Amino acid sequence: MKPFTMNPDTLNPTSKPMLPRELGAAHELAHDDAGRLYSVRMRELFENLHVDMSAVEALGALKIAGHMLGLLQERWAERHGLTQGRLGVLFRLYRCGDTPLGDLAVDLDYTPRNITGLVDHLERDGLVERVPDSSDRRSIRARLTEAGRGRIEAVWKEGVDHQFEMVEGFSKDDLAQLRHLCLLLVENARKELGK
Amino acid sequence: MKPFTMNPDTLNPTSKPMLPRELGAAHELAHDDAGRLYSVRMRELFENLHVDMSAVEALGALKIAGHMLGLLQERWAERHGLTQGRLGVLFRLYRCGDTPLGDLAVDLDYTPRNITGLVDHLERDGLVERVPDSSDRRSIRARLTEAGRGRIEAVWKEGVDHQFEMVEGFSKDDLAQLRHLCLLLVENARKELGK
DNA sequence: GGGTAATAATGAAGCCCTTCACTATGAACC
DNA sequence: GGTTCATAGTGAAGGGCTTCATTATTACCC
Numbered sequence: 236m237k238p239f240t241m242n243p244d245t246l247n248p249t250s251k252p253m254l255p256r257e258l259g260a261a262h263e264l265a266h267d268d269a270g271r272l273y274s275v276r277m278r279e280l281f282e283n284l285h286v287d288m289s290a291v292e293a294l295g296a297l298k299i300a301g302h303m304l305g306l307l308q309e310r311w312a313e314r315h316g317l318t319q320g321r322l323g324v325l326f327r328l329y330r331c332g333d334t335p336l337g338d339l340a341v342d343l344d345y346t347p348r349n350i351t352g353l354v355d356h357l358e359r360d361g362l363v364e365r366v367p368d369s370s371d372r373r374s375i376r377a378r379l380t381e382a383g384r385g386r387i388e389a390v391w392k393e394g395v396d397h398q399f400e401m402v403e404g405f406s407k408d409d410l411a412q413l414r415h416l417c418l419l420l421v422e423n424a425r426k427e428l429g430k
Numbered sequence: 431m432k433p434f435t436m437n438p439d440t441l442n443p444t445s446k447p448m449l450p451r452e453l454g455a456a457h458e459l460a461h462d463d464a465g466r467l468y469s470v471r472m473r474e475l476f477e478n479l480h481v482d483m484s485a486v487e488a489l490g491a492l493k494i495a496g497h498m499l500g501l502l503q504e505r506w507a508e509r510h511g512l513t514q515g516r517l518g519v520l521f522r523l524y525r526c527g528d529t530p531l532g533d534l535a536v537d538l539d540y541t542p543r544n545i546t547g548l549v550d551h552l553e554r555d556g557l558v559e560r561v562p563d564s565s566d567r568r569s570i571r572a573r574l575t576e577a578g579r580g581r582i583e584a585v586w587k588e589g590v591d592h593q594f595e596m597v598e599g600f601s602k603d604d605l606a607q608l609r610h611l612c613l614l615l616v617e618n619a620r621k622e623l624g625k
Numbered sequence: 626g627g628g629t630a631a632t633a634a635t636g637a638a639g640c641c642c643t644t645c646a647c648t649a650t651g652a653a654c655c
Numbered sequence: 656g657g658t659t660c661a662t663a664g665t666g667a668a669g670g671g672c673t674t675c676a677t678t679a680t681t682a683c684c685c
Contacts, residue, residue: 319641345642349642352641
């Protein structure tokens, strides 16, 4: 995918050892004694730091996985003329019906300013329309148009298929465990983020 | 953390049921029968879609966890006057010594254009300098200055501490399993990304 | 030596998202 | 009724990243 242009004979002229690359496109994976995958480069990179690296390795792997997932999602959103943000709004509306813009901001973890822009764009594309909220006349709800519904249904269908391909080789238990560990992390992160 | 401003009495005027929020800041977590965490909202959101949702839930959880991890990392990078990108460059140089800019681009998965900018910035801050490459006079290597070394060492130390807090409650086996599953995902994603 | 390819820099443009400051409208409360 | 707060929209600015086109230098190969 990415051309590898480095001259392999180029040795590091400093005292530092020339270690291979960190995370990124080129990840050689190998299996440890327990048959689990690890990144060869990451392990080399963190060698001799005299700290227990199991946490760093796990979180590093999670970050890479999350990043690649994002790339894939972006790709198939793009294939349907969407972006991740717009896709999120569309899906939210698909599942939850008309929604005040403020709620979208909270739920999708976006700035109100950004939601305005996303909805602007979706409206321009005819996928969403703004409707007044009868119960609160300050509020405006975003509503999926027919075109929007068709679009999100197509994208969703394709997305699910892709996700199934992504988890090829995973048992149900693996998936549940992955979910569990990630959410455990979320729990801890929330404590951290709350200062 | 985020003020919840939605009027709970506001019922959805359309035929759609009023489902709670999707992913984001407000995630109520609960334990399933096996004692594993799941996101209440996500499960409600994906109800009645007549598809097996274990993959979607797991990948969704991973995405959220990755996102929060990114936020935390950004926060402590910022605390040291850095960004994630600059931090990546600095750490790469710290572990691998002087590195041609092109290699940085490949390894860190950034555009060459972006690497130039990152190094520009780090150079302006006195953390990195550009040195000619004696073996290839087209090439330029980025080198950590003394200030840069001090900076990355401080950040690294603090970062490791934070990561330990993040994995509170994880056994070594949990971490290894998380790493394994994420890298399995990376493997699969790579196949996908290779079209 | 000459053509081709690689390395880095630069500028312009654009996307997505953020923050901040400000406006207009309407709800809520006393 | 009037103050205060919540909801949306807007514009300006900026950060980070991308793509694309262009240039200058140097390696590499025949």
